[in-house]
Amino acid sequence: MVSQQRARPGSRTPSVKDVAAAADVSLGTVSNVLNRPERVSPATRERVERAMADLGFVRNESARQLRAGTSRTLAYVMLDATNPFFNDVAQGIELAAEDADLSLFICNSNGRAEREETHLDRLLQQRVQGILITPVNADAPHLDEIARRGIPVVIVDRHRESDAFCSVGVDDVLGGRIAVEHLIEQGHSRVAFVGGPDSIGQVRERLEGARQIWAEFGRNPEDLVWLPTDALSVSEGRSAGERLAGIAARRRPTAAFCANDLLALGLLQQAVGAGARVPEDLAIVGFDDIEFAAAAAVPLTSVRQPRQELGRAAAKLLLDEATNPHHRHEQATFIPELVARASTANRSATQS
Template sequence: MTVQESGAEPRAAGIKDVAAAAGVSLGTVSNVLNRPDRVSPATRAKVEAAMAELRFVRNESARQLRAGRSRVLAYVMLDGSNPFFTDVAAGMEDAADAGDLSLFLCNSAHQPTREAAYLGRLEQQRVQGILITPVDPDAPLLHEIARRGTPVVVVDRTPGGTTHCSVAVDDVYGGEIAVRHLIEQGHERIAFIGNHTTVGQVRDRRLGALRALSAAGLPADRLVDLTTTALTVADGRGAGERLAGLPAAIRPTAAFCANDLVALGLLQTCANLRMRVPDDLAIVGYDDIEFAAAAAVPLTSVRQPRRRLGRTAAELLLAEGEPDHEHRQVVFTPELVVRASTLR
């Protein structure tokens, strides 16, 4: 119910209205909202009944104004269309829920200007902390925001210094185990599909691929770069067409894709061109999103602990307020999940 004052428009019920309806003091209503353990069950029930009757909704903005900080965490993700990042966000939400906090999601879409705009708005809104998978993990703006008092945790990247906590996966090792597996399956010319010139994670995965070739005694030119502009299914389809157009003598017999979306696009092109997977082309993806196992040919993929990655990042952010807090750089080890796309 709204409160109708004589000659005025109806307004939302406030804490004074609840106190009057329940016949208690403002302090008692405040305790019910903030410290319910201090109120007897009978009085708490009376206040809660008044709140329900008046359809009272607490004014969180007023509470935020008094505290100088909101009960909101924010995650600025790199690519909202990639299920990897939404899985990471689900882990963050687990930690936020446990702390009675909300989680806002923002998508930079790999655009530095868009990322900076979101960071500015979030800082102005006094969010409790910012989780970010940044375009550049060493961007000066991240350091400035932290120095001004808003904690920042870098996710899926490791910054050069120790100004922030960070949570990441060892992508060099991930690339190494992916290509080592392909070499063990007998492949000696392997395509690498991704945008390694612009995305740090992809650059690390390619470095791991080169290490695997070197360890096997194979020259670096056995890794054939099919560079993409992004990491989407469409990019994978386009790379597949380029790969199929290569002369048979130099065409790779296997492909390591920078993520599962690219791998799924490549798999689609193989089906359209009647290329058999894995007989004509073996495929390894990265991330092990849910779609990987459900593909027409189940996809071998490097698994990242996506939800754990997000939860750990959020827990580090919440720990920023502890007096003895020290910044930590947490690095998880990925694992290879072998499926039909590479097993002959």
């Protein structure tokens, strides 16, 4: 009848004290059942456990944490929750956290520095055990401040010059190299690099790698044109596509290397929508190898990052820093690898 029944009026949620009374033991014993069950005799333990079940006891984590001084949660501050890449990273972290019997608190800065700051503030207040973060700005000064407080911080998908933190990431320069090398092998002699803003470290490094290999093959630097974007998003990819289409045909690149897959998908969509054939008229390489890269109707060639593995490794470093007194900071660098698909199919091959 009453559709919004709440807990009975007089009843608080029961505490250890209530359990102790119900099981007719002392407070300390209840706590022992919770934390060191082997120390209490089977008979008492069973009595206490029954009392807990009867009362519907749920341990109060705040009180536990206040007294014990240690929290049971890790946090990951994501850069962009709408980018599947970061969700895969998060999943890797989550798995590692699960193994260590910790909770993972996921926050999303959404690319906004001030939101990132709010999140970090709150995490500090919560006294989380450690923070994993893909920061908005590479030089986020808050992070140093946090590290100085003794809270482990691991930077994900980004590297710092300094060795003040652990970090995990992929060799972005190498990633840029293999992407463009692949395009060169496919016979392209005029290539676009799509990406930006260049405040983002990855963008700079991937471009750097592209330029390196381009030079090593003795190509003219002017034939590697950079189409800058304001963000690494699908819509920016589309707009880059329009700019690309605007270039006179004889000067237009026949291939594009995009700084991530979202850009590549946008570019692909724009190109196909405008009637271009992919890869015949325009070959496209993305970066990250998110699931949607393979699922695109013209499956996207991409530089794969070990997404989940990245998260897992980051979490491991964090846990080491949190528990191992001899911990030394470490920059874990993974090797990216090219996954060739239809969007760059060999130009001589016919497409079904």
